[in-house]
Amino acid sequence: FGEEGLKGNDGGAGFVYRDANELFSQFFRGFSRRGPFASNFGGDPFGEFLRPGGGGDRTAFSGRFNLQPSVVKIDLDCSLEELYNGKTKRMKIGRTNIQSQRPREKIIQIEIKPGWKANTRITFRGDGNEVRPGVFQDILFVIRERRHPHFVREGSNLTYTHTVDLAEALTGFDVNICMLDGTTLTVKLNEVVNPNFTKIIPGKGMPYSKRPGHYGDLYIRFNVVFPRRLEPDQKKAIRAAFNRSKEKSNY
Template sequence: MGVSDYYKILKVNHDATDEELKKAFKKLAMKWHPDKNYDHHKKEDFEAKFKQISEAYDVLSDPKKRQIYDFYGHYPLNSHRYNKENGDGNVKDHEKKGVVESSLGCTLEELYKGCKRRLRISRIVPDELDNLTSIEEILKIDIQPGWKKGTKITFPGKGNQENGAAPADLIFVLDEKPHALFKRDGNDLVTTQKILLVDALTGGKTLNLKTLDGRDLTVQVTEIVKPGSELVVPNEGMPISKEPGKKGNLRIKFNVMFPSRLTTQQKYELKKILE
């Protein structure tokens, strides 16, 4: 099979469950089994296709073989020994041009405060008999306050290794998990708050927010809230990693809540006031 894509062969996603793999294999096996072919001119095609399907299912249905395949990009079926222990299931790897890149998901709180992460990795290396096998290591990563999505942390020589070649580098690429309240925009934090129409027109609204480092932040809305307007709170955004002690801004957008209905008298009085 070489570097064929087993997932495409079985027509499943990369996160397919065991049950989904089993159903996909059964469906394709029924279609391509050589015994189902009554045209002897096409028998070789059916046999080749059925072999591909069987090989793909053999690898993906075995947790250890599947991890090696996902990690290494293919599963060398002629290797004498593979021993794949469970690694960190939150790290998704792919190899290209001698470098292994792994997506490292972080919460917005972790990127705000900084944190230390310990990651168990599994990588493919030749053993003393030049058979490809799997080893495990623990790597430590210090995530600094303010680091952004896409930041890369490189561990030289900690990737996969083929026979006769130097080990690849391992690179972790920071990814940002969605947050329930805030969105990041560069060094700024953006949140949308609901506000009644009367408060938008008269001011006097108090907003109580919980910051990413657990503080209670009180913000007073004193001005008229116009369509598209934002309230900017300085120095309450994300830390700026290259400028210690400095932060971006907190930008508050508003979702003005209109009343569902007005009485005739209310409409008359409102018109009189606004005119």
């Protein structure tokens, strides 16, 4: 399936060792003049270091375990074809533990389900760095949908815009659309197509991720290109054609 390396990991290093003498030195420097066992919280000499939001040199003590977030969020780019058909992605990540700060490679396999949407979240529990002894970060992948050159997704529906000239719009034409599964959809249009016309093809949109076998709809919109100028004989022929059509409609 190919491996994709991840960059921009929010985690950073896992744990920083400190010398015991240095810790105690910083610990006692944090005491106030009221006495060696006094603190801003009362008589608890450890309060400033172990309570969230405490003062003193807390970051040099227990705060060292909390430098990293508990969850690492990583954007996972997917094409519209991948979100239509489904795909298995193998992601290579580097993770550290407390005993060794050297990252170790780990392969995470992600099963992209047909019909998943942007902002779909997939969590891998405990596959990140070790932030405290025996406690590892979670890795959260967030689906990001890449822009498609031909289709626009709106929920489970797809919109496709087709450009036609005025002659085709008036006389009929075929639309051949290369679909996301690699097949070609041919749509025959015999009706007059105006610039606001939309053709709806049921069941040709995106699959529903929670309803296997069910699909949204395909909306075909048309961009009718008008000629910039017409020759006098062309205008005359068009008027004659419309006049004949008007006469027939009166019968």
